[in-house]
Amino acid sequence: MKVSERITKLRALMAEKNINMYIVPTADFHQSEYVGEHFKARKYITGFTGSAGTAVITMDSAGLWTDGRYFLQAGKQLEETTVELFKMGEPMVPTIEEFIESNLPEGGTLGFDGRVVSMGNGQDYEKIVEKKNGSIKYQCDLVDHIWEDRPPLSEKPAFALDIKYTGESTASKLKRVREAMKAAGANAHIITSLDDIAWLLNIRGDDIEFFPLILSYVIVTIDEVHLFINENKLSDEIKSDLIKNGVTNFHPYNDVYEEAKKFTASDVLLIDPVRMNYALYNNIPKDVKKVEKENPCVLFKAMKNPTEIKNIKNAHIKDGIANTKFMYWLKQNIGKEKITEISASNKLEGLRAQQEGFIRPSFEPICAFGEHAAIVHYTSSPETDVELKEGALFLTDTGAGYYEGSTDITRTIALGEIPQIMKDHFTLTLQSNLRLAHARFLYGCNGMNLDIVARAPFWDNNLNFNHGTGHGVGYLMNIHEAPTGFRWQYRAHEIHQIEEGMVLTDEPGIYIAGSHGVRIENELLACKGEKNEYGQFMYFETITYAPIDLDAVNPEMMSVQEKAWLNEYHKTVYDKISPYLNEEEREWLKEYTREI
Known part of the structure; x- marks a missing residue:
């Protein structure tokens, strides 16, 4: 139809x-x-x-x-x-x-x-x-x-994440959740968001393409944990481990609606109004006292622990190797063989698949040539797939899910010699990216406070981009993770102050319909800096390691400080990535991370 x-x-x-x-x-x-x-x-x-x-x-x-x-x-x-x-x-x-x-x-x-x-x-x-x-x-x-032939609910199995990846047991996480419940005056908590359940139980699934989540609900009480899930998804080993960590009851997935009706007037229920669905809320008896508050797992999982941070950095080295090899391959072969958006995307995914611990792409890849790159979330299809040609820009916004974490990186690559306006727009985007990455700020700032740092180069030229400057990133989880991000408009779910251990993207861009698009994206780790009489200062560590295409940079637009930042970044990229390249790739990387 x-x-x-x-x-x-x-x-x-x-x-x-x-x-x-x-x-x-x-x-x-x-x-x-x-x-x-x-x-x-x-x-x-x-x-x-x-x-x-x-x-x-x-x-x-x-x-x-x-x-x-x-x-x-x-x-x-x-x-x-x-x-x-x-x-x-x-x-x-x-x-x-x-x-x-x-x-x-x-x-x-x-x-x-x-x-x-x-x-x-x-x-x-x-x-x-x-x-x-x-x-x-x-x-x-x-x-x-x-809807004829509507796809059924997924029945794919779950898999467990070892403590060497999570850095914390489910029992420990449940203890923290119960402490938050008590602080809120609640004796029960319904958790409905899939990423929070995956984090809490240290399991992942395959129920959503690209996102390793599993359809489930959890009810935590002071002394019990009820998991609502298709039990066929759980191996005996996973189920046994969940029981050892305090998951006491297992129920069919949809039984949560009937279970919600069992709460009584003696219960105080913690619910998250943003993440609970309307039907489930209406199944809770009216006389049950409710505390409406953000699910505590949202903040807990956003603040990565030392084990997760170490793993995430390793994942980014693997991703940097794949992206660097891809950029080298593309520069060497453009104009010599037929390369299309889809074949280039497949090449990049293949290079990632060579990395140990690779599971799957972390979201649907955006590989956009020329005017397609002006469509912010463009996805190439057999109907739109075009051949890459010299004289234009090629944008890749892609990521990978490794056992060590999820990645999200955007690079815009010049294919041959490109027009000056494209170089100028690329450089403007680079200036924005570098300025946010090097922001210093007091603890208590949120993404709204910092967004102007990134947008200033655009706004100074009466330009803008119509998306957020960055978002939180989950650990082998959602690639867009609450509760904070960078944007100038108010959004309640992205307004939390930036905490140590949060991982956020830095991805400004510019989009010229019918011509070209530029976006440059790195991930940033929020870190504590100096603490003095003025307060606790914070800074970002860039944890994405892949060259930014110097063929597209107009150095005359950049300040001395901006050039120093770029040179410093490229030195880090070379030091971390070059040991994993062959001799030809290494020489190429040396040229593409040279000082300007």
């Missing part, structure tokens, strides 16, 4: 159930950013394949809300679908809530599958519907009724 036909069928179901407006978000039952194939209902109903977006369907209109990363992509994919693009955050564009309030008729009914809508969003919708004297139907997965 075409998208328009799917929407027509959805509207017929809406009419049958007296629903005036239906919401289809991008989420699974755990509010995950990226979801398994079974949960891609928004993609199915709109045709938009990006990772973020919400569809709102009425009887006579259909809209898709997405952010700046996807404006170009969504605009193209929504052509001839009858779905209108709403560019989030742009002037005169209503929010989803404003649209609902304006378009839901008086006394109307708003529908959605409450399992894929967050508790917080569901409560916001309740307030709007109340104003309209309307009602909500949240126990209806209408898309499921029209």
Whole structure:
């Protein structure tokens, strides 16, 4: 069926159930950013394949809300679908809530599958519907009724992470969670977010492509731990280890909804309104006292322990080897053999696969040539795959999952001689990257405080990029990790102060539609610096080790300090990566990490 036909069928179901407006978000039952194939209902109903977006369907209109990363992509994919693009955050564009309030008729009914809508969003919708004297139907997965051959829930097995990778046992982590519960005055805690459960139990899975997570819920009480999971995913060894570490009860995955009904008025339940779904929240008896607070695992797992930090740095050396070999190969072979976006992407993945401990890519690779690089989250396909040619830029935003951690790196590479404007834009991006990496700041600062350090070179030239400057990175986990990041706009889930041990990306860019895109991304480790009468100072250590293409740099734009920073970085790259290269690659790296 075409998208328009799917929407027509959805509207017929809406009419049958007296629903005036239906919401289809991008989420699974755990509010995950990226979801398994079974949960891609928004993609199915709109045709938009990006990772973020919400569809709102009425009887006579259909809209898709997405952010700046996807404006170009969504605009193209929504052509001839009858779905209108709403560019989030742009002037005169209503929010989803404003649209609902304006378009839901008086006394109307708003529908959605409450399992894929967050508790917080569901409560916001309740307030709007109340104003309209309307009602909500949240126990209806209408898309499921029209989605023929919908992929089933994943049944792939879990795997365990050894203490040499995690640096802390599940028993120790549970102790910390219970201490946080007691501090909040709670005697029970429902954990619904997949990355937090994976961190807590020291297990990973394969239920979401690229992200090693496993569909599950956990309820922690003062003396018990209930795990809701398809037990077929757990080997006898994993289950035995979980029991030894304090996991006392195992239940089928979907039984959590019935278990939630068993809480009583004597319980005080810690719940995270951002990460709990609306349906699960509504299954908790009304007389149960609730403490609404961020799940303590969110901060615990973001602050990497010494074992994790050591492992992550090793992972980045492996990733640096692969990226350096790739850049060497590309420079040596462009114009001599046919290389396309997809074949180049496969080459880079193959070089990573040669590294010990490689598991899989850490997210869907972005390998974009020429004007495709202006699409921030472009994904090459057989329909869009193009050959790489000299005289343009090639952008790779890729990563790998190793047992030692996850990586995320972007390099933009000049293929042959490129126009001056591309060099200038590349250098502007490099200046931004270097300035943030060398920021010194007082403990207590968050990413909003520091974002202007990165954007200053752009804003000084009346330019900007329409995405965050950086995000937290998980340990063999989500590549986008709360609770902090770099962006100038306020986002509640990214506003936590920067703590020692956090790993964040530094990835400014510039995107010229129809021409080119530049992004340069390294990962930064937050470290404590000097403490004196002014407070605790903090700094970043760059832990990504791969050359930045000097063929694309305009040194005349750079200050003496910026050149010194780049030279210092390139010396580190050479020292860490050169021992793993052959003689030809080593000589090439020496040239491409030379001082400027």
